[in-house]
Amino acid sequence: xxxxxxxxxxxxxxxxxxxxxxxxxxxxxxxxxxxxxxxxxxxxxxxxxxxxxxxxxxxxxxxxxxxxxxxxxxxxxxxxxxxxxxxxxxxxxxxxxxxxxxxxxxxxxxxx
Amino acid sequence: xxxxxxxxxxxxxxxxxxxxxxxxxxxxxxxxxxxxxxxxxxxxxxxxxxxxxxxxxxxxxxxxxxxxxxxxxxxxxxxxxxxxxxxxxxxxxxxxxxxxxxxxxxxxx
Numbered sequence: 001x002x003x004x005x006x007x008x009x010x011x012x013x014x015x016x017x018x019x020x021x022x023x024x025x026x027x028x029x030x031x032x033x034x035x036x037x038x039x040x041x042x043x044x045x046x047x048x049x050x051x052x053x054x055x056x057x058x059x060x061x062x063x064x065x066x067x068x069x070x071x072x073x074x075x076x077x078x079x080x081x082x083x084x085x086x087x088x089x090x091x092x093x094x095x096x097x098x099x100x101x102x103x104x105x106x107x108x109x110x111x112x
Numbered sequence: 113x114x115x116x117x118x119x120x121x122x123x124x125x126x127x128x129x130x131x132x133x134x135x136x137x138x139x140x141x142x143x144x145x146x147x148x149x150x151x152x153x154x155x156x157x158x159x160x161x162x163x164x165x166x167x168x169x170x171x172x173x174x175x176x177x178x179x180x181x182x183x184x185x186x187x188x189x190x191x192x193x194x195x196x197x198x199x200x201x202x203x204x205x206x207x208x209x210x211x212x213x214x215x216x217x218x219x220x221x
Binding site: 033035041042043044045048050055056059091093095097099100101102103104105106 | 118144146154155156157158161199201205206208209210211213214
C-alpha cells in the first residue's frame, strides 16, 4: 500500500478483554515503531523493530503488552487483560533507517 | 525529566504573525531531528527535517544548535491553516524516535 495502514481504526474493549492491533508498514521499510498517545500528550514510545527483531521494548508499560513482527513486515500489538488506563490512541510508524517516520492513522482504544 | 521538552502552549497568534517554537533534547547522542505537525484526531505528519546548517521551506525555518541541544521552528506570515500541534523529535540512528509533548498553535482571524 501507499502508506502505513492500521486496523481496526476504533476498538472498544471491556475491562479484562484481550485486544490485538495490527500495523501494515510501508513496503520495504525496515524499522517499525509503536507509540501510545494519550489525549493532549505527545506520542510515547512503546517498542521498536528492525525487520523481525524487536530491538527495544523498554516503553511497554507492563507485561500485559506484547508486540511481534514475525516476518519483518506486518506487526501486531497485543494487550492482555485491558484496563481503563490503556485507553489511548496507538500509533504505528515505519521508516527507512534514520530517515523520517511515517505514521498510520492509529487505533483509538477505549476500555470500558 | 523528559528526554525532549517543549512549551505546550497554547500559542494564540493573529494571522500574519511570526511565531517561534523551541525544543530542547537531553540525549547528546541524538543525530537526527524533525518537526512533525499533528492536527486534531489525526496522525503526526512530517513538517520538516532539521539540519545543523539550518533549513528553510517556504514560511518555515528550522534551526539546530547542537552545543545547546536546542531546536527551533519559526513560522512566518502564519495562516489559519497552520493551527495544529507541533511535535519536536530527536532520534539516535538505529533507535527510536523520541517525541516531545507538542506545542499547540492557534492562528486567529
